[in-house]
Amino acid sequence: MKQEKRWLLMETDEQIVRQLAADLQIPPVIAGMLVRRGVTDREAAKRFLEPDKSHFYDPFLMKDMAKAVSRIRRAMVNNEHIMVYGDYDADGATSTSVMYLALKKLGAQVAYYIPDRFEEGYGLNGPALVQAKERGFQLVITVDNGISSVEEARIANELGLDLIVTDHHTPPEVLPDAYAILNPKQPGCPYPDKMLAGVGIAFKLAQALFGELPEEFLDLAAIGTIADLTPLIDENRLLARYGLERINKSPRVGIKALIEIAGLGGKEITAGHVGFAFGPRINAAGRLDSATFAVELLTADDWDRGMELARFLDERNRERQDISAQMFEEAVQEIELHPEWLDGRVLVIAREGWNAGVIGIVASRLVERYYRPTLMISLTEGMGKGSARSIHGFHLYDAMNGCRDLFEHFGGHKMAAGFSISGDRIEELRERLNQIAEAALSPDDLIPKxxxxxxxxxxxxxxxxxxxxxxxxxxxxxxxxxxxxxxxxxxxxxxxxxxxxxxxxxxxxxxxxxxxxxxxxxxxxxxxxxxxxxxxxxxxxxxxxxxxxxxxxxxxxxxxxxEQQVFDCRHVQHKVSWLGEQAGAKDLSVVCFHEEVVSEVTRALAPYPWQEPHFHRVLLADGKGNLSQVALVGEEAKEAEERSASAGQRPETLLGDIVFYDLPQSMDQYRAVLQQLKGPFRLYLLHGSVDKQWIGRKTSCWLPDRKLFAGVYKMLQESPMTDSEIRQRLKPAYHEALDLILSVFVELGFAVRNGVAYHVNKGTNKRALEESELYQKRKHRIDSYVRVIAALIDSSSEQTVREVMRLVTANPEGANSDGFEEQDSRDSRFSGAGNSV
Structure with a gap:
């Protein structure tokens, strides 16, 4: 079933849009699109629509760039061995490829190393640094990792290894003690573009080393930038634009092999192809095997070897798809076994034996399905490796940073993160993240837009x-x-x-x-x-x-x-007659919110001999708005029901002509039923002022007056009585109120219960009913409910139809918790404060 989404028409400063449209001689729609992307004047528009390679920033604006370049050049002069320490995703593989090829072209003694996802995990690790030292490396350059490697930097220093960190992830409060750190997000870095991917920073380092734009690496930079979901604005836009241009004009061996294996030969390669065809195949190497295969492909200069590697990655990607599909189903089953998880704002799911290389993909699919920030954890011998994905409005890194003490390691940014955690801390992580999300996300934020x-x-x-x-x-x-x-x-x-x-x-x-x-x-x-x-x-x-x-x-x-229409029929005074007339003209689905009116509705729908035969359904909504079919009326009822069943419609499906007969028990119930209207419909609102008297009688039973309290007390003064004995002396209409009366008497000390009988407590001082907490709670609920009813009855016709349609389609942006826009408080508004009583 297609997930319901909210449609948001984006708003823009119309004055700026008109000015930009006039300046550029473009349609206002196009001008509005530019303004929403931060392009608000002629110069910015020219830079956006007519990018030029001269728009790349000076790489030496980045903090520590001069220091890093100086150290690398010294290493080349001294013939030192340099290790490029990469990462296993598409950004990491392209970053490694750019840095390795750039240093190799400059004549450096260079090799690359990518940690094993399963054995070593993400980022720098001590044993790998020890091994680098033993193999004779003097300089280690990280790409797409290292910004959180404080302990590993200390180890490198002890080993006598110089460490240059290039990373784009959010820096922690304490930075590693490295020789140089290239990260535009670090404190004190004046570099204008803070949103480069890891490959973008590697590209800038190559640009600084070459003294000019290294155009031969634009293709690799584009792939990593697009695949890592970095914002395609500013320099990222330039990298993507010119990188795609290079891919289409003169693709390197490895990329050409990817194009062939993905069935894209002869097509113009777009950012979409990079994200959905190149990225998954490059990522598959590190997810199921070793990312070195991806780097070997991207740096290959032999066509046969390139095709061999591309086929291998394609096979691994198919295998990854099968594994992720199975894990997704298992994760859904896990969630269905714990439906209470969906009451929270964040999903945290853990299971023994899940493939740690695929959990990020599955987490993304779970976000699509449930639209909640999702953390997926693979457990092995009590330790978990996790991957997290977020939704708009929830800064994942900040939230996880608030639980930093629970993690062995973690890193990431606002939309994605990776981490490791002990299995015995997962439940606490779930609780704490949901507490953070409870404050950060409203129910409205959990509806995809x-x-x-x-x-x-x-x-x-x-x-x-x-x-x-x-x-x-x-x-x-x-x-x-x-x-x-x-x-x-x-x-x-x-x-x-x-x-x-x-x-x-x-x-x-x-x-x-x-x-x-x-x-x-x-x-x-x-x-x-x-x-x-x-x-x-x-x-x-x-x-x-x-x-x-x-x-x-x-x-x-x-x-x-x-075709969705709402008709305001609240003015109808004789509802039974109106319903009978409609029943003779069309098939109806009548929704009852109170069980007491079902028999009245069923009688009204009974056909007259002279009328054309029609089929009617009577549906009863429970307190949560769930519908159940309680009656079928009409000569063709059985045949019509069979037709509906053969068309795949459940008996409670709301289609066609629908009548809301009576007032709801609560706004939550009303909203829940309205949001089940998915297809074409004509909705008749028959509840109105004629129901006021009936609702008044109902609420008087829910909250009895003082006279009834006094009457019951007088009975108990005469002699102790059981609940059933009191009911025999009360009118049936007051039976519903008796439980409250007796509970209030016990709470205030007016009566005590011995066994099944109630006795008057003669030593109790006089107290007001309002002192009872039970009485106050019931009164509050009744007052809230009355406000709901007043709004449903008294709102203008135009306002009622508009607000009902808003509830049907989705809560508008800027709405209150009831799904209605905030307006002047003098307006009569529907209120969701009332609960079922």
Missing amino acids: IEIEADLDLLSLDFEFVERVSRLAPFGFGNPIPRFRLRGLGLDSCRTVGADGAHLQVQVSTGAAKLAGIAFRKGPEAELIRQWQRLDLVGELAINEWNGRRSLQIILEDWRPN
Whole structure:
């Protein structure tokens, strides 16, 4: 089932947008996209849209760069042996390749070393440094790691090894005592771009060593930058742009082999191909085997060897896919066994024997499914290796830093992290991270969002607009693929395509304008969409070229039916008559929020002899909003139910004409039922002022008046009585209130319970009912509920329809906890404060 997402139309300062559009002579939509990416004036726009290699910053602006270059040059003059100490992911492999090839070209005595993910783990380690010393190395240069290696730096110093750290991860409070540290994020570093990947810093060091831009390494820098999900702005944008250009014009042996093995020969390579075709294959080496195979591929100069390595990585990637699919299913099963975990804000999942090289991928998939920060841990002999992924709005590194005492090691940034931890500390980690997340994340933050650049009219779409949008490429993290919304489109066709109908293809139109759409891996949604006549779409615009013909298409991200209507019928005074009339004209699904009204509704739906036969369902909502079918009415009820079942619809599915008959027990219940409206529907709100008297009687039973308290007390004064004896003397309407009355008497000391009978406590002083905590709690709940009911009854028709539709689609950004936008407090607003009583 497709996960519901919130659509957010991005806001921008319209004055700045208009000015930029006028200055650049571009459409306001394009100007708005630039402004949202931090481009607010003509000069910044020129730098963004017309990048130039002269825009690269001077590498010597980076703290310690001159010191690092001086030490490396001295090593080359003295013929010292240099070790490049890398990492096993795509950023680490490309960083290692850039540094190794650069030093090799300069004539240095250089070798590279990448730790074994399973035996050594991430980053520098003491035994590897000892081995480096024994092999005759005098200088170690880390790439994409080392910023947290305080102890390892101390070991290097004791061994007489000089250490140059190049890393882009968030620096800890205490930095390693290295000869030089290249990290734009470290305190006191004036370098303008703080968001370089590890390969970006390696590239800058190569630039400083060469004295000019080392263009031959732009391809490697682009792959590492894109694969590591660094923001594609500033220098990262330059690296990605010119690196992709180099890949398409003159790919090195290893990259050309990757292109062939991924089936991309003859295609223009984009950032998407790097992220989804190159990155996983390069990463597969370090996840299941040794990342040295990836570095060997990227530095290869022999075509046959390059193809051999590319095939090997492709095989490992397929194996990785199988392993990650199995681990994902196991993780989901683990979560289903502990549903209480989903009550928290952070998922922490651990299991013996999981592949430590794949847990990061699986953690990302779990984030997609559950939209919570997720930590996945592989346990071996009581020790865990973990990988963490976050969601927007939750700084993962800062949160984990607040639990630093629990980890053996950890490092990362706001969206991802790696760590090791003792198995007996995992439960405490789960508790503490959830406490941190409870303060940092609201329930609204746990709903995935799609950021929409603008609403577009299909009639005005053309190739020129799509080509203008493409000038903002390369797209990636920090410069997201632009997604647009088109509304009220007619659905001309909907079918599944691909192996086993895996993908969804639609044809939509507005007037004479037509547009094709494709949604990958969404084939199962076809049945639902075919029921719709008109729909709203969100997706990425593209130009499809096939057999020499060009056409516009939209790559679908999300979709909704456009046929969703709410009718305000709260003014109806004779609900039974109204329901009977409607029942003679259409099939109805009637939702009851209180069991007491079910029989009334069922009688009202009974058909008259002269009416056309129709099929009606009566649904009862429990306190949490879960629906159950409690009655079927109509001559064709059985046949209609069979048709619904054959169409895959559950009895409680809300489709077609729906009636909310009575007022809800709580706003939470109301919201839960509304959010089950997924397809086309016409919703009739029949609850209204006519229900006020009935609700008044209900609340008087839930919170009895003083007269009833006094009456029960008088009975007990006459003689001790059991609960059932008191009920026999009360009207049935007051039975519901008796439990509260007796509990309050016991709490205040007015009565005591001996066995099953209640006795008056004659020695008790006079006390007010308001002194009872039970009484106050019940009163608070009743007051809150009354406010909810007042809002549902008294809100204007326009306001009611608008707010109900907001609850159906999703809570708007900036909404309060009830899903309604905050407005002037004088407005009558629905309130979620009331709980079921």
